[in-house]
Amino acid sequence: MPLVRIENISKSFGKNRVLDGITFDIEPGAVKVIIGPSGTGKSTLLRCINMLAPPDSGKIWLQDTEITAPHTDLIKIRQKIGMVFQHFALFKHLRAVDNVALGLHRVKKMNRSDAYEKAKQNLQKVGMQDHGDKYPAQLSGGQQQRVGIARALAMDPLLMLFDEPTSALDPELIGEVLMVMQKLALEGMTMVCVTHEMGFAKSVANEIIFMEGGHILEASPPAEMFNNPRNERTRSFLHKINELYGESK
Amino acid sequence: MSFFAVLPKYLPDLAHGLWLTIALTLIAAALGFLLSVPLVLALLYTKGIPRMLARLFITLVRGTPLLVQLFFIYYGIPALGIRIQPFNAALIGFILNSAAYQAEYLKGGFMAISSEQMEAAYSIGLSKWQAVRVVIFPQAFRFAIPALSNEIIYLVKYTSVAYVIQVPELLSQAKFFASDTFFHLQIYFLIGVVYLLLIWVVSKLSDMLEHKLHIPGFDIAHLR
Ligand SMILES: Nc1ncnc2c1ncn2[C@@H]1O[C@H](COP(=O)(O)OP(=O)(O)OP(=O)(O)O)[C@@H](O)[C@H]1O
Ligand SMILES: [Mg+2]
Numbered sequence: 367m368p369l370v371r372i373e374n375i376s377k378s379f380g381k382n383r384v385l386d387g388i389t390f391d392i393e394p395g396a397v398k399v400i401i402g403p404s405g406t407g408k409s410t411l412l413r414c415i416n417m418l419a420p421p422d423s424g425k426i427w428l429q430d431t432e433i434t435a436p437h438t439d440l441i442k443i444r445q446k447i448g449m450v451f452q453h454f455a456l457f458k459h460l461r462a463v464d465n466v467a468l469g470l471h472r473v474k475k476m477n478r479s480d481a482y483e484k485a486k487q488n489l490q491k492v493g494m495q496d497h498g499d500k501y502p503a504q505l506s507g508g509q510q511q512r513v514g515i516a517r518a519l520a521m522d523p524l525l526m527l528f529d530e531p532t533s534a535l536d537p538e539l540i541g542e543v544l545m546v547m548q549k550l551a552l553e554g555m556t557m558v559c560v561t562h563e564m565g566f567a568k569s570v571a572n573e574i575i576f577m578e579g580g581h582i583l584e585a586s587p588p589a590e591m592f593n594n595p596r597n598e599r600t601r602s603f604l605h606k607i608n609e610l611y612g613e614s615k
Numbered sequence: 616m617s618f619f620a621v622l623p624k625y626l627p628d629l630a631h632g633l634w635l636t637i638a639l640t641l642i643a644a645a646l647g648f649l650l651s652v653p654l655v656l657a658l659l660y661t662k663g664i665p666r667m668l669a670r671l672f673i674t675l676v677r678g679t680p681l682l683v684q685l686f687f688i689y690y691g692i693p694a695l696g697i698r699i700q701p702f703n704a705a706l707i708g709f710i711l712n713s714a715a716y717q718a719e720y721l722k723g724g725f726m727a728i729s730s731e732q733m734e735a736a737y738s739i740g741l742s743k744w745q746a747v748r749v750v751i752f753p754q755a756f757r758f759a760i761p762a763l764s765n766e767i768i769y770l771v772k773y774t775s776v777a778y779v780i781q782v783p784e785l786l787s788q789a790k791f792f793a794s795d796t797f798f799h800l801q802i803y804f805l806i807g808v809v810y811l812l813l814i815w816v817v818s819k820l821s822d823m824l825e826h827k828l829h830i831p832g833f834d835i836a837h838l839r
Binding site for chain 1: 729731732733734736737738739740742746749751753754757768830831832833
């Protein structure tokens with residue numbers, strides 16, 4: 367059984383039809399990379415999957431729960447789906463360790479000391495154990511993003527969503543975040559990543575999904591996508607990415 | 616007789632007036648703040664009737680002169696058959712007035728926070744009200760401290776308006792003193808200095824609060 371089933375979802379903002387009949391499954395342990403031009407609905411798709419932006423039509427299942435059904439307990443669902451944001455979105459008034467412990471204490475109702483213990487373990491996972499006492503403004507972008515990943519991981523999610531996690535970072539900081547993501551993938555985490563880091567896509571993705579105009583134009587394993595794109599649009603988009611980000615390693 | 620010869624006789628009255636001024640300010644600031652929080656939350660995070668009521672209240676308070684509000688309470692409540700002391704009438708007026716302004720200042724703080732903060736809070740499973748309480752409000756409050764302390768400074772000065780509804784606060788006492796002794800210039804200079812001192816204390820306290828709650832990333836970076 368797939369971990370997530372996305373069935374024919376559509377979403378509009380006013381007259382702007384941002385997602386137009388998206389269907390795909392996410393198998394447990396899969397790593398999917400979503401690419402596509404700006405404004406194509408990639409972020410909106412991720413935000414549908416954790417119901418931050420509920421689709422107008424279509425259905426999404428997480429295991430055997432239809433999360434798009436009315437009266438679904440979204441608080442329960444969202445704990446199982448971690449999200450990592452382009453601009454980190456750390457809680458700016460809280461130290462790194464508080465950021466990670468907050469959900470454990472307030473949502474999972476762990477007592478304070480257990481929550482902080484677990485928060486520290488998760489900071490360790492992303493190599494941020496020495497910076498727990500710092501506020502977001504005292505951390506570099508790469509460090510903030512790793513805390514963002516730890517905050518999501520601490521909730522023990524079944525699935526992690528990454529929305530361009532490295533695109534706001536200086537080039538020399540991208541590596542440390544990709545390394546954490548790569549490690550997660552190797553440990554078997556199910557991941558959906560919107561990213562244009564093709565090196566990462568090639569080495570860890572099972573499938574690359576090319577989106578344009580609210581549709582999935584092509585979805586295939588990286589080797590096939592890169593060597594033999596079926597769609598003309600995919601071909602020209604990949605060509606552009608290579609020009610922008612350099613030939614992927 | 617010189618000004619300083621007659622002053623001691625009036626000092627207890629002036630001190631009492633000062634005390635009333637301070638009491639009006641502190642109670643109105645504190646209770647006004649307590650009221651401003653539900654007001655701003657209703658304004659920003661509810662729909663329908665609660666939001667409408669909050670907006671109506673703020674519009675009424677901001678859209679009418681403070682004096683009109685005080686007269687309305689002072690003369691209006693007795694018309695309903697309820698006796699009310701001048702001080703209490705003034706207090707109610709200042710609390711309600713300050714609540715509306717503080718709600719507006721808090722709103723400014725809320726607006727300074729990016730929508731990603733709320734999304735991040737939702738994404739780890741916080742409920743809307745949890746997110747507002749533990750993520751949004753603490754940040755909004757910090758952003759609003761300078762404006763809120765400005766409001767207290769205004770309050771110190773606005774309390775002097777209470778003299779028109781017979782509250783014997785500092786300005787009233789100065790007026791009594793002046794009409795008894797004709798030392799107009801001296802007494803108004805003196806209470807001017809007293810107001811100045813009060814306001815100096817308020818701004819020091821607000822600096823201390825800001826310092827105590829200071830968190831990296833919440834200062835106006837380009838000024839430091
Ligand atoms: N909350 C919203 N209200 C109105 N329009 C929105 C909203 N969110 C997104 N949109 C619009 O939906 C379209 C798709 O946005 P989305 O952010 O999903 O694209 P994207 O593929 O992630 O683009 P990018 O690569 O620039 O991040 C855009 O035209 C955007 O303006
Ligand atoms: Mg996007």
